[in-house]
Amino acid sequence: MARQESRPLAPDGRLRALAQGTLRLTRAVAAVTTELARRILRYAWPSTAGHRNRAYLRDRLLALPLLAVVAFGALGWAYSDVRGDSAYIRERAAPALVDLADARASLLIAQGEAQRNLDEGRAAELSGLSERYRIRIARATQSLNQVTRSGALTVAEEQELRVVSALVVDYTSWIGRAQGHATDPVLRDADFTYARSMLCSQALTPTTENPYPACPPATGSAATSIVDRVTGLEGRLRARLADRAAWGAGTITAAVIAALAFALLAAGLWRTVSFLNRRFRIRLSIPLAAAALPLLAVPFLTADALLALDAQHETVPVADALAERTSPKTETVAEERPFTGPDPQAIETLQARIDDGLAEGRLAFLDGIAPFVFPAGLTAAAVIAGALHSYRREYLVVARPGAVA
Numbered sequence: 001m002a003r004q005e006s007r008p009l010a011p012d013g014r015l016r017a018l019a020q021g022t023l024r025l026t027r028a029v030a031a032v033t034t035e036l037a038r039r040i041l042r043y044a045w046p047s048t049a050g051h052r053n054r055a056y057l058r059d060r061l062l063a064l065p066l067l068a069v070v071a072f073g074a075l076g077w078a079y080s081d082v083r084g085d086s087a088y089i090r091e092r093a094a095p096a097l098v099d100l101a102d103a104r105a106s107l108l109i110a111q112g113e114a115q116r117n118l119d120e121g122r123a124a125e126l127s128g129l130s131e132r133y134r135i136r137i138a139r140a141t142q143s144l145n146q147v148t149r150s151g152a153l154t155v156a157e158e159q160e161l162r163v164v165s166a167l168v169v170d171y172t173s174w175i176g177r178a179q180g181h182a183t184d185p186v187l188r189d190a191d192f193t194y195a196r197s198m199l200c201s202q203a204l205t206p207t208t209e210n211p212y213p214a215c216p217p218a219t220g221s222a223a224t225s226i227v228d229r230v231t232g233l234e235g236r237l238r239a240r241l242a243d244r245a246a247w248g249a250g251t252i253t254a255a256v257i258a259a260l261a262f263a264l265l266a267a268g269l270w271r272t273v274s275f276l277n278r279r280f281r282i283r284l285s286i287p288l289a290a291a292a293l294p295l296l297a298v299p300f301l302t303a304d305a306l307l308a309l310d311a312q313h314e315t316v317p318v319a320d321a322l323a324e325r326t327s328p329k330t331e332t333v334a335e336e337r338p339f340t341g342p343d344p345q346a347i348e349t350l351q352a353r354i355d356d357g358l359a360e361g362r363l364a365f366l367d368g369i370a371p372f373v374f375p376a377g378l379t380a381a382a383v384i385a386g387a388l389h390s391y392r393r394e395y396l397v398v399a400r401p402g403a404v405a
Contacts, residue, residue, distance in 0.1 A: 291387070
């Protein structure tokens with residue numbers, strides 16, 4: 001028996017086979033899409049000509065409750081997701097970013113105050129460090145504690161923040177040792193240099209114009225100082241905030257499904273009411289009208305969600321400014337000159353911008369309504385199903401429009 005050998009297709013043959021396969025797949029997808037569209041059109045906008053009442057109401061009994069469940073379910077999921085993101089940014093992420101920025105600036109201000117006081121020698125040993133140093137250290141400690149309690153960090157980040165808090169305690173201890181050796185320049189400089197290395201990986205050089213220099217953070221394995229760790233936490237928290245503020249694929253998909261389902265539901269209810277008016281002389285179906293009432297809330301929920309999304313989007317550059325544009329010098333000027341007007345790069349000003357933007361980015365009277373959107377859809381679906389079922393049982397056959405058999 002002769003052995004048959006298969007030969008590989010020529011390049012033209014492979015291209016022709018690929019084109020034929022693509023064409024068959026396109027035809028199959030088009031056929032499925034056409035049939036699906038035909039069925040949806042049949043349920044949403046059927047022809048009343050030649051239809052028995054019972055058959056028409058049976059179609060309505062299946063389609064309208066299902067559309068109500070899908071529409072309100074998708075809307076409730078998308079709306080809850082948007083509202084949840086706004087609550088996370090307003091109550092957790094934004095306050096945590098403010099506290100981290102305040103802790104970083106306070107520690108650098110305290111560092112500049114300590115260096116200025118220790119340079120005075122015996123005066124620092126006798127009178128101690130300045131009140132600004134003590135206030136800023138206490139403020140930094142309080143801010144770090146507030147970040148821990150904010151709920152915005154992961155478990156690993158909370159552990160890292162506890163390490164930062166412990167380093168701050170060690171830092172103040174070494175500053176205290178330097179103060180105790182204020183009259184011994186060698187020991188004082190050694191203790192102070194070690195404390196400074198704990199705070200910042202790079203040397204700080206204060207000047208007369210800027211006695212509180214910022215600390216450029218290190219990256220990679222060298223990022224072990226307090227400022228490096230705080231900056232790393234800020235970066236990860238900002239990334240999560242930006243991710244929450246962006247339009248998610250799930251939210252967009254749910255919004256599209258909800259829009260299509262609501263359009264079909266509204267059209268189906270209108271056609272059903274018209275059918276009942278023509279065939280059964282029912283001018284107004286009270287149950288169907290009651291089931292349509294939740295549709296009146298849809299424009300308000302949509303506007304509220306769009307406002308929230310816009311406010312979240314506007315929060316991202318302000319959060320970036322908190323981490324990148326705030327500085328110890330700006331905070332000191334704002335503290336020393338409280339009546340010169342708010343500095344646009346001061347932490348307090350940026351915090352007010354975030355709070356005001358998120359507060360204006362929602363309709364306050366809709367607070368707390370998100371968990372009730374889907375139950376409202378279930379209730380509307382049940383009312384629609386009950387009403388159509390009762391109509392279907394009462395009217396079995398209609399011989400002609402306006403005559404009940």
